[in-house]
Amino acid sequence: MKTLVAVLLGLAVQQRLAETLNCSSVYQRYPVDSDITVNCGPTTITLSINACPVQYAMFDPLTLALNGKHSMNNCIGILQTTFDPPVVQFVFPFNDTTQNACGNVISIVSNIGTGIFQSFSNIQTVIISGYVDTPQTLDTSLISYSTNLNYNFSCYYPLQYMLNNTQILTSSANVAVNTNNGSFISTLSMQLFTDQNLTVPLQSNGSALQLKKKVYVAVIATNLTANFNVLLDECFATPLPLMTTTASDKFVLLAGCTTANRTTVLLNGFGKSAEFMFDTFRFLQYSSQQISTIYLHCSTRLCQPDTCTTLLQACNTPSSTSGRRRRDVALAENDGATERVTVSSGPIYTTDTEATDLSSSQSNSVAEAKQLQGTLMGLVVGLIIAAMLGAALVFASVILYKMYRLRDSQAKKTLDN
Numbered sequence: 001m002k003t004l005v006a007v008l009l010g011l012a013v014q015q016r017l018a019e020t021l022n023c024s025s026v027y028q029r030y031p032v033d034s035d036i037t038v039n040c041g042p043t044t045i046t047l048s049i050n051a052c053p054v055q056y057a058m059f060d061p062l063t064l065a066l067n068g069k070h071s072m073n074n075c076i077g078i079l080q081t082t083f084d085p086p087v088v089q090f091v092f093p094f095n096d097t098t099q100n101a102c103g104n105v106i107s108i109v110s111n112i113g114t115g116i117f118q119s120f121s122n123i124q125t126v127i128i129s130g131y132v133d134t135p136q137t138l139d140t141s142l143i144s145y146s147t148n149l150n151y152n153f154s155c156y157y158p159l160q161y162m163l164n165n166t167q168i169l170t171s172s173a174n175v176a177v178n179t180n181n182g183s184f185i186s187t188l189s190m191q192l193f194t195d196q197n198l199t200v201p202l203q204s205n206g207s208a209l210q211l212k213k214k215v216y217v218a219v220i221a222t223n224l225t226a227n228f229n230v231l232l233d234e235c236f237a238t239p240l241p242l243m244t245t246t247a248s249d250k251f252v253l254l255a256g257c258t259t260a261n262r263t264t265v266l267l268n269g270f271g272k273s274a275e276f277m278f279d280t281f282r283f284l285q286y287s288s289q290q291i292s293t294i295y296l297h298c299s300t301r302l303c304q305p306d307t308c309t310t311l312l313q314a315c316n317t318p319s320s321t322s323g324r325r326r327r328d329v330a331l332a333e334n335d336g337a338t339e340r341v342t343v344s345s346g347p348i349y350t351t352d353t354e355a356t357d358l359s360s361s362q363s364n365s366v367a368e369a370k371q372l373q374g375t376l377m378g379l380v381v382g383l384i385i386a387a388m389l390g391a392a393l394v395f396a397s398v399i400l401y402k403m404y405r406l407r408d409s410q411a412k413k414t415l416d417n
Contacts, residue, residue, distance in 0.1 A: 021061075021086045027052035031149055036132070037087075040094070040155035047090040047153055049132060051079060054088070059134050059149055061088045067103040067130045075102040077132070094128060094157060104130040129154035187222045188230070188300055190345040196266075198275070208291055208351035212262075213280045219298050219343060220273040228302040230274040231311065232265075233340055235298040239283040241346065253278050253296075257315030269308035274300070280350045295346030 027050065035050040051061040061079055069075035077088035092102070107127045132151040192202035193216040202215065209215070221230050236250040253263045254276060262279035282292035303311065 021051060021055055021081065023052035023055065023085060027085055028056050029053055030057050031151075033151070036151040036153060038153045038155065040157070043093060044091055045094050045128065045153075045155050047077075047132060047151075048080075048083075048087040049077070049089075049151060051086045051088050054134075054149060057149065061086075063134050064088050064132050064149070065135075066090060066092075066132055068133055069102050070135050072101060088132075090132065094155065102130070104128055126157045127154055128157070188302075188341060188343050189220055189222070190296065190298060190343040191218050191220060192216070192296075192345055192348070193218065196277070202348070208349040209280050211280055211282060211350055211352060213350075214277055215280055215348065216266075216275065216277050217296060217298075217345075218273050218275045219300055221302065227304060229269050229271055229305055229308045231269040231301045231303050231308050232274045232276070233299045233301055235276065235296065238295050238297065239285060239293060241295050241344070250297075251281075251283075269303065269312050270305075274298075280348065282350050282352065290351055292350045293347040294350060295344060296348070297342055297344045299340045299342050301340055 031050075031053040035053055037048040039046040039048075049061075049064060054061045054064070062076070063070065064077045065072070066075040066077075077090045080087050080089050105128070107129075109125050109127060111125065130153060132153070134149045137148060191198075194200045194202055194214075196216060198216060198218055217235070219230055219232060221228070232254065234252065234255045236252045236255075238250050251260070253260050254265060259265060259276075260278070262281075264277045266275040266277060268274045268276070280294070283294075286292035
């Protein structure tokens with residue numbers, strides 16, 4: 001009896017939809033995998049499912065939903081009857097990963113570069129995947145001749161495509177986090193400051209810092225809805241923007257359990273941000289130049305608090321091997337941490353104090369020379385003027401003397417007469 005009722009309901013649904021769906025006889029068949037079209041667009045992911053085979057299989061296309069979320073309106077598809085054939089469409093932004101209410105699975109995989117990326121040994125790709133299905137059948141009979149519909153989909157995006165690095169001093173990276181409540185992506189960004197309270201950002205106006213100037217670095221996680229902390233695994237500096245794995249081309253500030261001289265870890269693995277401080281320096285390849293550049297890179301993980309604590313305690317475990325290797329082993333044995341992602345920042349300009357003083361001294365010398373030159377010029381002009389005045393005075397004296405002699409001569413002639 002129950003089976004008959006289900007069949008009648010199915011026929012009623014089919015008859016009702018036949019009045020609204022313009023389906024060709026070509027689609028009078030059961031659904032196949034090719035009925036779904038996936039468009040992985042630059043900003044949105046669009047799923048289009050041919051509604052006619054769904055109707056033919058006696059399912060209501062309006063009951064199709066993402067990842068079994070049939071009770072959530074924003075996860076249910078929209079029937080587009082103006083299409084030929086009619087389709088059930090799902091449209092959602094590809095970076096809608098903060099809440100991820102419809103439960104798409106987000107993962108990051110690493111592969112060897114191929115094609116235009118063949119020169120790269122490691123390419124990270126974000127995979128967004130899920131499925132569209134119909135509600136579970138409520139048939140309580142012992143057997144059934146029907147099945148639920150299920151369409152799988154996936155989209156692949158280069159990890160760099162999802163980065164938000166419009167400004168180099170606030171460059172960021174995204175990391176996929178899987179929890180019991182679903183998956184989401186948290187954004188990690190690196191910010192630079194000049195004070196320990198992290199209130200005065202380092203200005204990127206091209207001004208150079210003197211050597212041994214303290215710079216405070218913070219790697220901050222946003223959109224972190226789950227209980228995860230930020231853990232720095234390795235931070236290093238390079239003279240150029242490109243990251244490198246060659247030891248001779250990078251200066252390691254901190255790696256696992258070890259830190260370089262003049263580098264202090266302030267916070268790591270205990271909150272939504274990780275912080276450290278280092279003194280500015282210059283790369284020797286810039287020894288002949290007054291200005292040097294520093295680019296920072298930090299390999300970062302998100303880990304659950306208990307996992308972070310275990311990883312940090314591994315640094316204090318006695319072992320014959322290095323602290324970095326102990327942490328790597330611990331990381332491999334814990335499932336409460338994400339894969340590494342790298343955030344970068346720079347450039348930081350540094351200058352040698354002596355070079356600055358020398359330049360200042362040279363500027364002062366030039367100013368003094370110009371001042372002396374002006375003084376000498378004034379003295380020469382003064383001497384010329386004085387000489388001219390002296391000559392004029394002598395000339396006037398000679399004229400006056402001649403006039404005096406002329407008058408005296410004339411006076412004597414008058415007396416003689």
